[in-house]
Amino acid sequence: MPTGTTGGTPQVLLAHHLKQLKLPTVLREYEKVARECARDGIDHPRYLLRLIELELIDRERRTVERRIRAARFPAVKSLDTFDFTAIPSLNKMLVLELARSEYILRRENVIALGNSGTGKTHVALALGLAACQKGFTVAFTTAASLVNQLMEARDERRMLKLQRELAAVKLLIVDELGYVPLSATGAELLFEVLSQRYERGSTIITSNLPFEDWTQVLASERLTGALLDRLTHHVSILTMNGDSYRLKQSAGRRSARRAEQNQATVSADPNTGEIPPT
Structure with a gap:
């Protein structure tokens, strides 16, 4: 019998075993998914299936993230x-x-x-x-x-x-x-x-x-x-x-800044405080 299975609460032992098996998503989600399945009347096999699917999805996401880091892209573009x-x-x-x-x-x-x-x-x-x-x-x-x-x-x-x-x-x-x-x-x-x-x-x-x-x-x-x-x-x-x-984008940003500056410099009517329409 593996070390640690003879003592401790079920939650502590389960957390230990899931860490040993490297199932972090199952560890993080099993209580929440259990409550959802109990509420919706979902049986045990489907509960387990939902947990394992979450683990697989999260594992694939982490694997993709590792590939992206290993690629050493200067920026992530799509x-x-x-x-x-x-x-x-x-x-x-x-x-x-x-x-x-x-x-x-x-x-x-x-x-x-x-x-x-x-x-x-x-x-x-x-x-x-x-x-x-x-x-x-x-x-x-x-x-x-x-x-x-x-x-x-x-x-x-x-x-x-x-x-x-x-x-x-x-x-x-x-x-x-x-x-x-x-x-x-x-x-x-x-x-x-x-x-x-x-x-x-x-x-x-x-x-x-x-x-x-x-x-x-x-x-x-x-x-x-x-x-x-x-x-x-x-x-x-x-x-x-x-x-x-890049030059087009840069020119567009400069034009937008000039338009904002021009708008900010329009004088307000001294009597009403309103900015006259252009």
């Missing part, structure tokens, strides 16, 4: 908050299809291309969040940060460990390829990581440069050609050219 009307060039139906995360099962890639401020990172983060919610492991990084990590790992002789970790995630998101030119060594290390994922895992890449300009970043036509050959073999390309989404 497609619900993305303004598709601001980027007419973006294929909304394709993005919504990608949010189902079936491309990850097929080990396909996604590349988002467009000028700065058009929401490429937002879409990448939203697809990463959707993947976490569907049960896939995700890692987010910028191209510059990834190259720095690789170079540090090489210098500290832990390259194989880092490469294994990157290869293990189902979805790798590499943001901002093209914003910072890479050294020859950095480009080769990045190429190796992305090549290892070819037909083994999915990769999302965002870039402000069209494909023909990637040589500016990778500093080698041979390397660029080989990388694009692998990345684009199984790929969905999101075209996101247009006016800067």
Whole structure:
């Protein structure tokens, strides 16, 4: 007989056993659900079923939260908050299809291309969040940060460990390829990581440069050609050219502030104290 079952009240023993079994939701909810089931005339099997369902729902929520933390997103974004009307060039139906995360099962890639401020990172983060919610492991990084990590790992002789970790995630998101030119060594290390994922895992890449300009970043036509050959073999390309989404939002906020300031400076009628209509 397990230790502690011979003494103590049933509530104390039940709490002990539920903690041992790692059933925190059952521990938190069993009394409340028991009262509800007694009130509604629900039998014992259905009472137990309701408790276990609550535990499973809560466990899945905690698991998703752990995946999101492990992904190291700079912010949690969803497609619900993305303004598709601001980027007419973006294929909304394709993005919504990608949010189902079936491309990850097929080990396909996604590349988002467009000028700065058009929401490429937002879409990448939203697809990463959707993947976490569907049960896939995700890692987010910028191209510059990834190259720095690789170079540090090489210098500290832990390259194989880092490469294994990157290869293990189902979805790798590499943001901002093209914003910072890479050294020859950095480009080769990045190429190796992305090549290892070819037909083994999915990769999302965002870039402000069209494909023909990637040589500016990778500093080698041979390397660029080989990388694009692998990345684009199984790929969905999101075209996101247009006016800067961030600049539009910023301009809108400035206009709203000016309107508020103008309203505040309107003089009141000295006789009535009322603000005259504009």
